[in-house]
Amino acid sequence: MSKKLLLKDAHIEGIRYFETYRKQGGYTAAEKALKMTPDEILEEVKTSGLRGRGGAGFPTGMKWSFLAKPEGVPRHLVVNADESEPGTFKDRYLMEFLPHLLIEGMLISSFCLGSNVSYIYIRGEYSWIPDILEEAIEEAKAAGFLGKNILGTGFDCEIYVQRGGGAYICGEETALLESLEGKRGNPRLKPPFPAVKGLWERPTVVNNVESIAAIVPIIDITGAEYAKIGVGRSTGTKLISACGNINKPGVYEIDMTITVEEFIYSDEYCGGIPNGKRLKACIPGGSSVPIVPANLLLKTVNGEPRYMNYESLADGGFATGTMMGSGGFIVLDEDQCIVEHTMTLARFYHHESCGQCTPCREGTGWMHKILKKIEKGEGKMEDIDLLWDIQRKIEGNTICPLGDAAAWPVAAAIRHFRDEFEWHVKNPELCLTQNYGLANY
Ligand code: NAD
CATH class of the missing domain: 3.40.50.11540 (NADH-ubiquinone oxidoreductase 51kDa subunit)
Structure with a gap:
């Protein structure tokens, strides 16, 4: 405990x-x-x-x-x-x-x-x-x-x-x-x-x-x-607000030595995923940090269990890791559509951009538009590359981190779930009626 x-x-x-x-x-x-x-x-x-x-x-x-x-x-x-x-x-x-x-x-x-x-x-x-x-x-x-x-x-x-x-x-x-x-x-x-x-x-x-x-x-x-208390440079305790597809959403105080698996499945914390569904992905530190698929969420690149702390969550850098961020832990089960989820976040960042820097003001709008198109089954394969290109042009090119915060979720979604974006392009007739769940893997 x-x-x-x-x-x-x-x-x-x-x-x-x-x-x-x-x-x-x-x-x-x-x-x-x-x-x-x-x-x-x-x-x-x-x-x-x-x-x-x-x-x-x-x-x-x-x-x-x-x-x-x-x-x-x-x-x-x-x-x-x-x-x-x-x-x-x-x-x-x-x-x-x-x-x-x-x-x-x-x-x-x-x-x-x-x-x-x-x-x-x-x-x-x-x-x-x-x-x-x-x-x-x-x-x-x-x-x-x-x-x-x-x-x-x-x-x-x-x-x-x-x-x-x-x-x-x-x-x-x-x-x-x-x-x-x-x-x-x-x-x-x-x-x-x-x-x-x-x-x-x-x-x-x-x-x-x-x-x-x-x-x-x-x-x-x-x-x-x-x-x-804690471990390494993750000292003391950390509050985590847990939400999404879990049995016990709420605010938990953890000492940063527990594993991600324990946090999601133990009754002391999130109490597992409702209806016996499988874990698909998680955003462990608020919407601005990269989404991580289940396999990388439960293990680091070295095959070690992933722990709920600053270092372990970031293991592998942006390619395989994520960040502790603000501790906003969002769990997605097998039924969730990553394209739809990323589109919702893109809409949020576009709405919230202050408009001061061109890459963020324009780029967030373009990302939202393209994601909306793909999600509705109206996208083309080139749109996925265009999306990747736009997020790269936002990252690091704005006064404040809102630009990065808008770019990273898109980058991580494409990096880890490209097949899901492609499925939306290839199956336009199924996009509005069926999610690309884990069954498609
Ligand atoms: P930052 O790394 O730029 O700065 C962190 C803090 O350290 C700031 O207070 C900054 O002034 C200070 N600092 C850094 N270098 C310094 C120096 N050389 N001298 C003096 N002070 C220095 O990050 P940020 O822009 O403050 O925060 C970004 C983070 O905010 C993101 O990673 C995201 O997770 C988080 N975020 C949280 C929320 C929330 O609701 N809690 C919302 C959006 C983003």
């Missing part, structure tokens, strides 16, 4: 409220941290090996150490709660059920980074959650854990919640900052990174909800103990 650090109290009634959270030991990590120096906290975070839980997996301690500290210029912590990656809903769960875990993590992080005004930028579709967060902020303030001179340390910290308008692109950190400044959410060129020039051109750390929540157990048990 995986160790629980973040969700250990999630089942307790009333844990959403300060009184219950405090009774369970809440805010003791903050009390401990506020007696440490910011440098000591930073060392703990570095030692923990925590990697950004939003998707990129960038080491959190390293990001914090890049924060510029020019004299007299305010610094900010911004929590990225614009969780919009299809298949990803773990941050929603954390904020809805454990808002004080996030607030406590923000207090510790703000103290370490020297942020007196910190923000939570939350996606517009999570319309009921800002009220939960604002209530938790008020409770923490009333108990002396936010506001002026927190616990008599002389440290002041305010937290504000900003609602987004429902644009996927505003989850990209620089688009998020533009939006937070009241502008259209167009991504900025990096560098400069937000750590140097972020919100209102001030040094800013942008971190995912789960990353900031993880700061609480890190301080609680120490960075060294946190680093002992």
Whole structure:
């Protein structure tokens, strides 16, 4: 059974409220941290090996150490709660059920980074959650854990919640900052990174909800103990939101030592595939990461079992591997049509492209159009090569990673399931009535 650090109290009634959270030991990590120096906290975070839980997996301690500290210029912590990656809903769960875990993590992080005004930028579709967060902020303030001179340390910290308008692109950190400044959410060129020039051109750390929540157990048990959980550079625990063709969709906390097979089939997690169907493929890290067919999902290129961690999922690179990403685990059974699935994703990325870069603005539209044609049985063999060509021209040629995120699912689908695309071209009359299921292999 995986160790629980973040969700250990999630089942307790009333844990959403300060009184219950405090009774369970809440805010003791903050009390401990506020007696440490910011440098000591930073060392703990570095030692923990925590990697950004939003998707990129960038080491959190390293990001914090890049924060510029020019004299007299305010610094900010911004929590990225614009969780919009299809298949990803773990941050929603954390904020809805454990808002004080996030607030406590923000207090510790703000103290370490020297942020007196910190923000939570939350996606517009999570319309009921800002009220939960604002209530938790008020409770923490009333108990002396936010506001002026927190616990008599002389440290002041305010937290504000900003609602987004429902644009996927505003989850990209620089688009998020533009939006937070009241502008259209167009991504900025990096560098400069937000750590140097972020919100209102001030040094800013942008971190995912789960990353900031993880700061609480890190301080609680120490960075060294946190680093002992997990394996290799996949330290600590990771929240996985599991959905698709599984018996038990939901949010699970895993310690990154379990295998993919165990995660899908064990009753502790997904509980297997409904109706005894066979596994066809999986997207383990949110829609932006490459889809992997079952045979490569359960084994690495070296024939080892594939584990639910950053290194093992990526084994073999893009040719045979995938990525941990945001932990949005989407399972597809034997009845699912990969062409239709890829077309749906292409429609999403086309709709969500901000339009700033030509390869993404035009390319996502072309990919959607061609996929729609193939899916309806109106495609030609050359269309498959054209699709491959377009995705290659998008990848790496845009300001932000939305272009890559749109290209990779198409590339992986063609790489692993080309026969299925060809079947659609060769069997136009069957396309709308029959899926290319595993029976065709
Ligand atoms: P990135 O690798 O560009 O950056 C990761 C983080 O490290 C950023 O905060 C960046 O500022 C920082 N960083 C990197 N190099 C730095 C340097 N030299 N100095 C200072 N800071 C530095 O990735 P990204 O664009 O932030 O994120 C891409 C990932 O987001 C994708 O892999 C995808 O999985 C994920 N994603 C998640 C969601 C979601 O809903 N959770 C949605 C879309 C995409």
